[in-house]
Amino acid sequence: MQELLVDIEDNDELYRSYMPYLKNGGIFVKTNSRFDMGTPISMRIMLPDALEEEEVTGKVVWITPQGAQNSNPPGVGVCFDAEFELLNDKIVKMLGTALNLDKPTYTM
Known part of the structure; x- marks a missing residue:
C-alpha cells in the first residue's frame, strides 16, 4: 500500500482539500504521483494546529491529472475507510460553518 504524507497548513487549505460528499469523508492530496482509481492508500495527515499526525487508510476516488484544464493542482482524492469516522468528525468540527x-x- 502506498503512503502519502499530507501537511495541511490552515483551515482554508483544509476546506479546499476536504471532500464532504463522501460517505466517510475524504481528502484531496496534491501530488504529481500517478494513481489508479480504487488504489488503496495509507496517509499520515497533519491537520492545522495539531500536535501529532493522524494515520488513515482509504482508496483513490478522484484524480486530477497534471495539466488539467481547470486551475486545480494535480493530485488524488482519497475516501477514508469506514473505521476513520472520528477523523471525519474532527475535520467537520474544525471547519464548522x-x-x-x-x-x-x-x-x-
Missing part, C-alpha cells in the same frame, strides 16, 4: 460556504475546492 465554513462547510456551508460556496468557495471553490480542489474537487467540486
Whole structure:
C-alpha cells in the first residue's frame, strides 16, 4: 500500500482539500504521483494546529491529472475507510460553518 504524507497548513487549505460528499469523508492530496482509481492508500495527515499526525487508510476516488484544464493542482482524492469516522468528525468540527460556504475546492 502506498503512503502519502499530507501537511495541511490552515483551515482554508483544509476546506479546499476536504471532500464532504463522501460517505466517510475524504481528502484531496496534491501530488504529481500517478494513481489508479480504487488504489488503496495509507496517509499520515497533519491537520492545522495539531500536535501529532493522524494515520488513515482509504482508496483513490478522484484524480486530477497534471495539466488539467481547470486551475486545480494535480493530485488524488482519497475516501477514508469506514473505521476513520472520528477523523471525519474532527475535520467537520474544525471547519464548522465554513462547510456551508460556496468557495471553490480542489474537487467540486
